[in-house]
Amino acid sequence: MxxxxxxxxxxxxxxxxxxxxxxxxxxxxxxxxxxxxxxxxxxxxxxxxxxxxxxxxxxxxxxxxxxxxxxxxxxxxxxxxxxxxxxxxxxxxxLTGMDRVLAVHAEDLDAVVQPGVTRETLNAHLRDTGLFFPIDPGANATLGGMAATRASGTTAVRYGTMREAVLALEVVQADGTVIRTGSRARKSATGYDLTHLFVGSEGTLGIITELTLRLFGQPEAQSAAICRFPSVAEAVATVIATIQMGLPIARIELVDAMMVRGFNLHADAGLPEEPHLFVEFHGSERGVAETAALFGEIAADHGGQSFRWSQKPEERRALWSMRHNAHHATRRLRPGARTVSTDVCVPISALAEAVAVAQEEGRARGLMQAIVGHVGDGNFHCGILVDPEDAGEMKRVKEFTDLLSDLALRLGGVVSGEHGIGMGKIGKMEAQHGPALATMRAMKEALDPKGILNPGKLLP
Amino acid sequence: MxxxxxxxxxxxxxxxxxxxxxxxxxxxxxxxxxxxxxxxxxxxxxxxxxxxxxxxxxxxxxxxxxxxxxxxxxxxxxxxxxxxxxxxxxxxxxLTGMDRVLAVHAEDLDAVVQPGVTRETLNAHLRDTGLFFPIDPGANATLGGMAATRASGTTAVRYGTMREAVLALEVVQADGTVIRTGSRARKSATGYDLTHLFVGSEGTLGIITELTLRLFGQPEAQSAAICRFPSVAEAVATVIATIQMGLPIARIELVDAMMVRGFNLHADAGLPEEPHLFVEFHGSERGVAETAALFGEIAADHGGQSFRWSQKPEERRALWSMRHNAHHATRRLRPGARTVSTDVCVPISALAEAVAVAQEEGRARGLMQAIVGHVGDGNFHCGILVDPEDAGEMKRVKEFTDLLSDLALRLGGVVSGEHGIGMGKIGKMEAQHGPALATMRAMKEALDPKGILNPGKLLP
The missing domain is CATH 3.30.43.10 (Uridine Diphospho-n-acetylenolpyruvylglucosamine Reductase, domain 2)
Structure with missing residues (x-):
């Protein structure tokens, strides 16, 4: 004893x-x-x-x-x-008070920031440098939070996710020890990749207190457009053809008819309530024109029409602001409701099937949902409007999200492309990872043996 | 007891x-x-x-x-x-007998291979698909070995390193447990990034038995060139300006005059024994022409001349074959000698200083060396020709490599950009990582408590 x-x-x-x-x-x-x-x-x-x-x-x-x-x-x-x-x-x-941009190394295309700096603050700070930080999850999230959840968003198809954007971190470990996980060099073959271990660890392995981030030069030319399609299937076919042709797109986003209705309610968008793609091209003047013309041909092959182009910065800003407010716009569809957001990501060849199943099965269960997707990555969200007090509805939602997760796994994908596990997907970790879950548990045990860091999240 | x-x-x-x-x-x-x-x-x-x-x-x-x-x-x-x-x-x-290409998913731009497949074998297999695997360390290494050392090479400036190229792994852990670290989806926010933990772990955390790799579409046009410069400093200044302008180059390689002498001996290259840049551009016909013209202007500003362009595949192959044989060509400079290769990687703004110090300090110690570099990444190698039996020479080499490593750390870089730690850089791990070395040891202890996997490597 x-x-x-x-x-x-x-x-x-x-x-x-x-x-x-x-x-x-x-x-x-x-x-x-x-x-x-x-x-x-x-x-x-x-x-x-x-x-x-x-x-x-x-x-x-x-x-x-x-x-x-x-x-x-x-x-x-x-x-x-x-x-x-x-x-x-x-x-x-x-950590929102630790909000200083500590250094911008314009010549090396990197910046060092505290975790409470938001992506918009960083970009405002960079305005006169000709550089920008591209990762854009919609919300004006803090960069520490974005790293911790391995966030991405609309530009991942061109610039990658926080996985690619973080060069190095300063991390405080569970017992208070402070470590640095990397350097400002672009490559390293000097031992275990601790940077990537902490990116996406959701605050369960250590606290990020400083980030070294990759920056990019502002492209010489940018051009955005929206374009409507007769069906989600035709829009998705356009995306698949665009990716497979290797067209250098910066963003390619799907919204379904219900989402467009939300935009019309929330932002008075005046768009026909049909599926749309939102696209953007970055590059030289000539390169952008060339790519846009090729994309127009692909879209036309799939019934795309009513192209609306935006070259001016303020027009592009308005377009993406509408898209970024999808979460709030979705709520306008059913005032007072809360949102359950799915986040599966599948190989692009399986995207059409996954979206079709999501539409049919949602409809079959009488769920009200709007679909938006970073479809160039094979990632899409169903924003399902729910009343958390309605046990019957929540049961149908659970059935639906389980079905979507299982489908993603069957198609060789993942249950979360960018929102993370947190509390919501914790029940899917076993199915997602199998025996590798024990390896993750060994990491947690090694770095936080007392389990004080964000307990009850990520690991079941 | x-x-x-x-x-x-x-x-x-x-x-x-x-x-x-x-x-x-x-x-x-x-x-x-x-x-x-x-x-x-x-x-x-x-x-x-x-x-x-x-x-x-x-x-x-x-x-x-x-x-x-x-x-x-x-x-x-x-x-x-x-x-x-x-x-x-x-x-x-x-593992060279496990050499099957298990699947090519052309529509998803990925392939699944066993660890003994070499990069040349994979590319031969892909020839009719319009796709290719870009990571190119020179040697015809196995893909398992390349992942384990986080290899890169001449194309990293455009296509990244094995860090970016590996989507998922199958790994056998120390006790024989088999895990999968990821999926074929392009993004994932589903827990700890085990893929990146094993990439670069040099066989000390597990044995890679299968790799899922990113592929790329063969560019419509490719154009390569060599160009000589009055000094290494001018060549490096050209590289820095090219990177900082954001020019989309696929390769940009420095070779110093001594390396050119090696090429002349080894491949009868007939080049003037002066510093050269080897460059390559990938893209649309128009895009490549546009970029090549811009690069030509930058090079001319820094005294670049005698451009020799290669558009034909066989000419480009000959050019890169010469570059890839740098290791063997270096040996021709001092028959019977062995090679000690440095591998520092620094932020691009510090590259000119680092190369200049390497030249001066090598000369001051009477060392015979040829310098080659993946300079677009800030990474370069001094191939020092040594007689391992000559204790005095080996002492001077040790002084020189220590000095270069310390310099890289002082400049915010790393002691190895792509060759890895192995036995050679193990004495630098403490200086490179400080308290983070204890975190790496905790990983090793968690995954290989008996220390049977590649003992004596990576961790001091």
Missing amino acids: TLPGPAPRDPIPALRDLLGERLLTSEAVRAQHAENEAWYPAALPDAVARPASTEEVSRLLALCHAAGMPVVAQGARSSLEGHHLAIRGGIALD | TLPGPAPRDPIPALRDLLGERLLTSEAVRAQHAENEAWYPAALPDAVARPASTEEVSRLLALCHAAGMPVVAQGARSSLEGHHLAIRGGIALD
């Missing part, structure tokens, strides 16, 4: 000594950090901590580690899978 | 039962698998195993794991840092 050791001390007083007024325990502030954009129930943290430096994050983690208290990193809290919810209490680690 | 347990049984008889004649213990075969391309002393394995399937690799590892016997994966054995040498004996796991 082993005798219990001394109970770990409550770390809150020591955290108050460390952070002063930046440790908040009022009901109102905790309630604010308990909410989410999706449909998950609110989850109150014991306290909200607002560190100002890596040093403070390190000391905070050392204290929480000693006490066995959960720490849940939070950024813009725009996650759609409940990643940032403190479902087992503990500290909501609000 | 603890009593020793029963000594683990010699696994060789059980391995012979498993593999029959594909377990080889003759002196001649073991000696063949003890050699390397660089300057490291030969290292005899206890036996050479030639498995034919994942199942056999799994059973072999289970037996070696139980017995605590080292297992060292081998492919083409073209490593330059002694990765594949069985320095603590054990089994040389020769």
